[in-house]
Amino acid sequence: MTTDQDERLKAVAEQAGRDLEDASPLDVLRWAADTFGEKFCVTSSMEDAVVAHLASRAFPGVDVVFLDTGYHFEETIGTRDAVEAVMDVNVITL
Template structure:
């Protein structure tokens, strides 16, 4: 596929078909080959997400698509080591780390809903 796909160009059923076809075609592919397919298919709209428990996906993605966006969801509950990994990935790799934070801080959420909301109602938090 030489043209890249942009958001909104495919219907839900077309996206489902694309995913099923890719699953068949890439069944025996390496991680790097799968990332290459994704960058060829989605172009500059392609990004990866990372929990920053490690940096494997970010590293591989940076080799296939230098400057790739790496999205990290900072829940406010991460260990300092996880934030350190995020910062190291941002400093050392050819990626663009995008940190997404919730609308409310942990303190605001606790004040409104009580502590440990994630244990009681994961959908609400």
């Protein structure tokens, strides 16, 4: 990104911080989906499915990025698989 892009993104973030200070998590995710469109994604450790669930409500089909370190508990991988199976998300395992 260029310095101008960095400054514009910083201004967007600062304005969002003011506008969304009292917003619900779902409203924040809806703002992000509306603002960033197809570039919007979330990350999840798959400790639980809260972020993926809320993001799917804000932006059905949202990309959920999961970093597979190769050291996860079996239950974590099970949660990832369940999220992908039952939620309107696209799990991307990296």
